[in-house]
Amino acid sequence: MAKGRVGLYAIQGETFTRTHTACPKCGPGIFLAEHKDRRSCGKCGYTEAKVTSAPAAPKEKAAKPKTG
Numbered sequence: 001m002a003k004g005r006v007g008l009y010a011i012q013g014e015t016f017t018r019t020h021t022a023c024p025k026c027g028p029g030i031f032l033a034e035h036k037d038r039r040s041c042g043k044c045g046y047t048e049a050k051v052t053s054a055p056a057a058p059k060e061k062a063a064k065p066k067t068g
């Protein structure tokens with residue numbers, strides 16, 4: 001067999017920004033897919049809710065009287 005040097009990894013000079021969260025189950029090599037309100041792993045199916053710095057949401061009242 002002929003041996004040849006094949007560039008398997010191409011490192012770009014750009015700064016790698018952590019915009020994605022790594023899957024806690026698969027490891028730091030697998031990133032979670034970004035969704036609107038959650039993140040999910042396409043490999044193991046891990047899903048976690050996205051924590052957003054939303055203002056204090058008003059609690060829903062159990063019994064809401066109808067007006068009118």
Ligand SMILES: [Zn+2]
Pocket residue numbers: 023024025026027030041042043044045046
């Ligand atoms: Zn995973």
